[in-house]
Amino acid sequence: MPEESSPRRSPQNIPYQDLPHMVNADGQYLFCRYWKPAAPPRALVFIAHGAGEHCGRYDDLAQMLTGLNLFVFAHDHVGHGQSEGDRMVVSDFHVFVRDSLQHIELMKKDHPDLPVFMLGHSMGGAISILTACERPSEFSGMVLISPLIVASPEAATPIKVFAAKVLNFVLPNLSLGAIDPNMVSRNKKEVESYTSDPLVHHGGMKVSFGIQLMNAVAKIERSLPKLTLPILVLHGSPDKLCDIKGSYLLMDTVQSPDKTLKVYDEAYHALHKELPEVSTAVFKEILTWIGQKVSAAGGPSHT
Ligand SMILES: O=C1CC[C@@H](CCC(=O)N2CCC(COc3ccc(F)cc3Cl)CC2)N1
Numbered sequence: 372m373p374e375e376s377s378p379r380r381s382p383q384n385i386p387y388q389d390l391p392h393m394v395n396a397d398g399q400y401l402f403c404r405y406w407k408p409a410a411p412p413r414a415l416v417f418i419a420h421g422a423g424e425h426c427g428r429y430d431d432l433a434q435m436l437t438g439l440n441l442f443v444f445a446h447d448h449v450g451h452g453q454s455e456g457d458r459m460v461v462s463d464f465h466v467f468v469r470d471s472l473q474h475i476e477l478m479k480k481d482h483p484d485l486p487v488f489m490l491g492h493s494m495g496g497a498i499s500i501l502t503a504c505e506r507p508s509e510f511s512g513m514v515l516i517s518p519l520i521v522a523s524p525e526a527a528t529p530i531k532v533f534a535a536k537v538l539n540f541v542l543p544n545l546s547l548g549a550i551d552p553n554m555v556s557r558n559k560k561e562v563e564s565y566t567s568d569p570l571v572h573h574g575g576m577k578v579s580f581g582i583q584l585m586n587a588v589a590k591i592e593r594s595l596p597k598l599t600l601p602i603l604v605l606h607g608s609p610d611k612l613c614d615i616k617g618s619y620l621l622m623d624t625v626q627s628p629d630k631t632l633k634v635y636d637e638a639y640h641a642l643h644k645e646l647p648e649v650s651t652a653v654f655k656e657i658l659t660w661i662g663q664k665v666s667a668a669g670g671p672s673h674t
Pocket residue numbers: 420421422423424492493494495519521522523526527531532535547550555565576580581582584585588612613640641644
């Protein structure tokens with residue numbers, strides 16, 4: 372028996388052979404999650420999580436979507452959760468988009484006739500937008516929860532932006548500070564679950580990562596006019612992590628004839644993990660919207 376090289380293990384030291392995973396174009400192992408409906412699926416939904424978090428935080432949302440007989444799938448982006456890569460480090464933002472396309476193509480191989488939707492939150496919204504721009508006719512719709520479209524003056528103050536650009540040359544690993552958990556939600560239980568989640572990266576955001584986010588923001592601004600797919604955007608007006616101005620810009624710039632923006636007054640960043648009355652309304656909104664699009668996309672007729 373040839374000497375077996377030691378199996379690749381996740382950052383939590385679990386062998387990837389024991390985890391659902393994919394290997395990206397750089398040979399990095401990414402942890403995957405699948406929420407398969409009981410009945411034959413009517414559509415595929417790819418979920419793109421946000422900065423510092425992981426796709427396990429979408430379990431509730433995914434379970435709910437399987438209730439519509441949708442096949443939901445996701446992975447932890449490079450440098451996040453149970454995937455390989457230094458925490459919250461990415462060589463180029465496009466790596467997130469490339470890996471998402473790889474996973475989506477993988478799933479389409481097994482379900483070539485199903486419509487494909489994307490759902491992205493925050494940085495995951497930026498990934499979804501840039502993924503849709505790379506494959507303009509591939510997706511039947513996109514749901515964006517408080518997407519990163521413009522850098523929020525709170526999270527990326529002009530000083531921080533300037534510092535990031537200058538410092539990226541000399542101190543790329545300098546921290547720009549961590550995401551303030553109290554800006555994520557007004558729901559104290561959700562803030563507690565975020566701060567105590569071992570799969571969430573609580574360290575500061577490196578300058579080099581901030582630069583990649585700004586690259587994404589710049590590219591998104593140029594790309595929005597190319598979008599034509601149905602879009603549902605949900606945003607909290609006082610969001611301090613991703614400025615709602617980005618969602619208004621999207622609504623004013625995309626070519627999509629079918630575009631809807633739902634604004635939640637007083638709600639913070641993670642609308643799907645907000646006070647019950649907000650998150651319940653958000654789940655209902657997403658279910659209704661995707662349900663309508665799946666029927667319109669001609670998924671197997673729902674007898
Ligand atoms: O449930 C949850 C838990 C986590 C949260 C998602 C967080 C997320 O993805 N964010 C919020 C922070 C935002 C900072 O932006 C920048 C910072 C520096 C910089 F130089 C340029 C930019 Cl643009 C990027 C997007 N949701």
